[in-house]
Amino acid sequence: MDKSKIGKESKLESSYVDEAAKLIGNIEGSPKIAVDIGGGAAKTVAPTLLEKLGCKTQVINEELSNSSRGPDPTSDKLSDLISYSQKNDIGFAFDLDGDRLVVVKNGVKQSPDVTVGLGAAKAIELGYKKFVLSIDTSVSVEKFIKEHGGEVQRSKVGEANVIDLVLKTNSQAAGEGSSGGFILPEFNYCRDGILTSGLIASMIGTKSFDEILNFMQSYYQLRDKVAIDSQFHDKTIEKLLDKIKAKSSEVSTIDGIKGMIDDDSWVLVRKSNTEDIIRVSAESNDIEKCKTILEETKELVNQSYDKVK
Incomplete structure (x- = not known):
């Protein structure tokens, strides 16, 4: 029996990578980045963006069926990425839908709050001053923002609650530390781990990167x-x-x-x-x-x- 014709297939083009690259700008020095896809949706987009920005990537766990880790990088040990990151400048681990990001630096898995802190440091560099942080986000992020001329408001836990307060206060950047989710409303009104990976990559080797990372590592x-x-x-x-x-x-x-x-x-x-x-x-x-x-x-x-x- 012939297959029924139930619809049509269309090819969609996205300007996501080009728009993200335009916002972030070219990255000098060709930083080497280990990218742990975790078998998720970031498979082609994240490496494509990072390479377009000027980074060199080493990709692991591209396929879900062969992934060595679980779906949530905030709770997984990320053993493979830790190993690969020691041969690169930094490691990035994505969740299945690419909205959350965990950083591995010098063979050490960083807390999800570090993702938000690094994103906030880059946002400050871009000139943003008004931030929303979930109530459980590290106080170190808030202190860093305020010490660099920014202001912070706190929301209930949960991405929807963070976004709701962003809209009510017309804030320019936001984060939910416990999930490793950074939000830049100018680009996307939701957590965006792929964009965040590019923002953080652009800071590698800079004073701001070392400053926020060292500061946040002193909190537990x-x-x-x-x-x-x-x-x-x-x-x-x-x-x-x-x-x-x-x-x-x-x-x-x-x-x-x-x-x-x-x-x-x-x-x-x-x-x-x-x-x-x-x-x-x-x-x-x-x-x-x-x-x-x-x-x-x-x-x-x-x-x-x-x-x-």
Whole structure:
């Protein structure tokens, strides 16, 4: 039986690479970049863009069926990319749809916040001053932006929430640190790991690159969760609020409870909308202090839960 004719096939042309290259400009020095596709949509676009900008690329994990890593570069160890990056100037790992990016430098996988920090440093170089960061993005990114004449507003966690505040405040750049997602609204109103890879590549070997990377590497983030029946999430967080206030110089409740312990340390407590857990995140420029903040806050969550259940 002959196949049914159900439609037509059209070839679409995209100006994405040309427009991105126009925004970023030519990169001097032909930096060598290891590109870990992870078997995703960045397969042809990311290497094409980087090569058009003037980079030399070494591509791994092009096909999903033969990929040595999982779909999420923020949680994967990226062992192959770590190895390849030591023979190159930098390594980039993409998720399946190419909107998130993780950086590997000198054989070390960087935190997703570093992606946002490097993107922000490039945005400042391009003249942008107004930024939105999700509430769980590293304080180091905010401090770097402010020290270079920028301003920062904080949104709820989640790409949609970040974009919503960008639109409301007419901001020029944004990021969600936990996902490794940087946003440049002039080009794209969503996280764009491919564009971000080009922006970061253009900074390799510059003072700005080393400055933001060294600064961010002096901060530590830890995340954990506490098992709490979802029917008690709201009451637990309500009971916890006064306890966090007592230990913080400033408190935000735009998304759960965020307490600023000092200028370099904070804790964030948020309920899960899908699981019987409450998430606890902490950051500090002192790793031992970060561990203490996390453990003490988890204990406060349990104490609050015991009082309301």
